[in-house]
Amino acid sequence: MTSRREFLARGTLSLAAGATLSVGLDPALASGPADWQAVRGLFDVPGDYTLLQNATATIPFAAALEASAQAFRLSHDPRLPYGDLLAQVEAVRSSVARSIGANPESVAIMRNTTEAMRTVQFGLDLAPGDEVLAISVDYDLLVWRQSLERQGVRLRVFDLPVPAPGTEEIIALYEAQMTSATRYMLISEVVSSSGQALPVAAICAAARSRGILTLVDGAQGYALSGAGVAAMGCDFYAASLHKWLGGARGMGFLYIRPELIERVWPLLGNYRDTADEGAIGRANIRKFEQIGTIPIALWAAQQAVFPFLEAIPPARRRARLQQLRDRLMDGLVDVPAVRFLHGRGEATMGIGSVAIAGADHRKVVNALREQRIIVKALNEGNVSCIRVSPSIYTRESEVDRLIETLPRVLRALQ
Numbered sequence: 001m002t003s004r005r006e007f008l009a010r011g012t013l014s015l016a017a018g019a020t021l022s023v024g025l026d027p028a029l030a031s032g033p034a035d036w037q038a039v040r041g042l043f044d045v046p047g048d049y050t051l052l053q054n055a056t057a058t059i060p061f062a063a064a065l066e067a068s069a070q071a072f073r074l075s076h077d078p079r080l081p082y083g084d085l086l087a088q089v090e091a092v093r094s095s096v097a098r099s100i101g102a103n104p105e106s107v108a109i110m111r112n113t114t115e116a117m118r119t120v121q122f123g124l125d126l127a128p129g130d131e132v133l134a135i136s137v138d139y140d141l142l143v144w145r146q147s148l149e150r151q152g153v154r155l156r157v158f159d160l161p162v163p164a165p166g167t168e169e170i171i172a173l174y175e176a177q178m179t180s181a182t183r184y185m186l187i188s189e190v191v192s193s194s195g196q197a198l199p200v201a202a203i204c205a206a207a208r209s210r211g212i213l214t215l216v217d218g219a220q221g222y223a224l225s226g227a228g229v230a231a232m233g234c235d236f237y238a239a240s241l242h243k244w245l246g247g248a249r250g251m252g253f254l255y256i257r258p259e260l261i262e263r264v265w266p267l268l269g270n271y272r273d274t275a276d277e278g279a280i281g282r283a284n285i286r287k288f289e290q291i292g293t294i295p296i297a298l299w300a301a302q303q304a305v306f307p308f309l310e311a312i313p314p315a316r317r318r319a320r321l322q323q324l325r326d327r328l329m330d331g332l333v334d335v336p337a338v339r340f341l342h343g344r345g346e347a348t349m350g351i352g353s354v355a356i357a358g359a360d361h362r363k364v365v366n367a368l369r370e371q372r373i374i375v376k377a378l379n380e381g382n383v384s385c386i387r388v389s390p391s392i393y394t395r396e397s398e399v400d401r402l403i404e405t406l407p408r409v410l411r412a413l414q
């Protein structure tokens with residue numbers, strides 16, 4: 001019979017598969033010309049569909065999926081002590097922390113950006129008359145607004161013009177909304193509908209000089225901007241690992257500036273004010289993770305993704321996605337009804353955001369799906385568009401398929 005130690009060694013080997021996953025990655029990826037065809041080979045891309053909806057959730061690296069499957073089996077084997085799997089979670093915590101330049105003791109593992117943001121949005125004490133700040137295209141303001149209403153707190157929402165103005169004007173727009181009643185504000189690192197990268201560091205600095213806390217939504221920025229929390233100067237940072245990064249679905253994290261951890265009430269977790277050994281105290285970031293039985297396999301398997309993040313760093317991903325997005329813009333330039341909601345270059349990430357005059361964007365998206373091209377219709381705040389989000393596994397020929405198919409679909413819908 002397999003001893004526990006042998007079994008555990010095997011299990012740990014599987015869970016720590018990330019250490020060997022970089023095999024097959026072109027070392028030039030981090031700096032030189034990339035072999036994107038080889039990168040595509042690291043994913044199980046279903047060849048019969050053109051997948052351009054990666055800002056929602058990308059296909060995981062095949063190795064990440066495999067590590068999740070292995071960890072899933074192990075996590076259901078009663079011979080493997082739970083505590084040993086928890087040790088793997090600590091390794092993930094350290095990897096996440098390294099990727100954002102933070103101390104692991106300030107990173108909580110969460111299921112996604114939504115949970116991470118809600119933890120801050122529902123967990124800070126506010127008083128009637130306080131205000132919080134967001135732009136109308138920030139993610140899912142409804143639930144937050146409802147919880148604030150119950151406390152008599154105002155959610156002050158303003159529009160960012162589309163296309164966005166220059167950096168200085170964006171900063172001025174935010175500053176103009178900050179009042180003496182503003183307690184904290186939400187800032188999207190990258191706006192999900194347009195791919196617009198916001199000048200987060202400058203906005204956070206302006207907020208801090210007024211005593212306003214900052215919650216940065218890194219869902220669309222984490223794997224592409226690579227800024228890190230110290231450079232951003234934010235108080236809270238939330239992100240998902242299943243978006244551009246290529247992790248399995250259902251993983252995210254929350255960074256909290258260490259001195260603020262005590263101030264945030266856990267949404268579902270608990271803490272104990274006791275000196276008992278092993279007790280999770282109020283200032284311990286793990287208090288947010290005490291939510292009962294967790295999908296430990298997913299958490300533990302995430303470690304397999306980090307070698308890829310490190311081998312294909314954010315700047316490389318961003319450049320590739322911008323190249324694909326610019327190809328789309330060039331290809332549709334002569335289609336009269338089509339308008340892009342953003343410019344090119346560093347102020348935007350790899351998202352193509354297309355508004356089509358006179359068209360119902362949802363119908364266009366459905367018609368494209370019939371042609372096996374998957375994109376997303378968005379209607380948020382002052383933005384209505386079709387969002388085209390390629391991945392690092394996307395081929396130029398797939399972008400060209402959309403360029404050829406969209407005008408045909410629009411003619412058929414007229």
Ligand SMILES: Cc1ncc(COP(=O)(O)O)c(C=O)c1O
Nearest residue numbers: 056112113114139192217219240
């Ligand atoms: C900007 C932004 N924030 C938050 C989220 C929520 O991410 P998740 O579903 O992983 O919680 C999304 C989802 O697309 C997003 O685009």
